[in-house]
Amino acid sequence: MYVKDNMVSNPTCIGKDQSVSEAIDMMSDNELHRIPVVDENNKLIGLITQSIITMNTPSQTTSLSVFELNYLLNKLTVNDIMIKDVVTIGKDALLEEAATKLRKYDIGCLPVVEEDGTLIGIITHNDIFTAFIDLLGYNQEGIRYVVSIPTDHTGIMKDIADVLTKENVSISNLAVYHNSRGIEVVIIIYGHKDVEDKLKAAGYNITSKIFLHE
16 A cells, blocks of 8 residues: 555645744634645645644733734744654655654654655545555455464465355455464455354354444
8 A cells, every 4th residue: 555545635735934824724724734835836845733833822811812813823924833844755655654654753644745845745644544444444345254363374365265265255355463362364255145154164263253334
């Protein structure tokens, strides 16, 4: 899975000389939490976020009047407070690399740029979550089995596939987990033909079975 397949293309952007007040309005109008800052050539030069704005503007408990507050927000520019050392990623990077960067730097998004710095997209935590859900097939219609594998050995996946093939059912999603319980193979099949007994007869221990979105 690649960043380019999961990013938001052509994201809403702002210029460095625009006011913080404009940035606030753009976030509100577009239901955004962060906006990339670009120059006249659409090259990424910064990032402005709700948290950065909050840190750099008076709180609601300020003694300033509404007019004074609006005046300050209109005088303060994006360039004054934006993040300039922005962590980015390329469109052809793996989704796993994007997730690793988000966790490593404890950030909520990664602007996606070409080699010359041109902004082409943005990928956020929510995009990663959506891709994770799609990868595991949770929104598929079918049956989800968890097969416990006490000891790993060659041919397990072929054996399971052979059982399903004989029953004329197809796999829509498959994942393998290594955890404290050992190895667990998660299989989602199309349709609602229950093959739990067939898998058990082949020697496999089914620890979970869920009918998805019947």
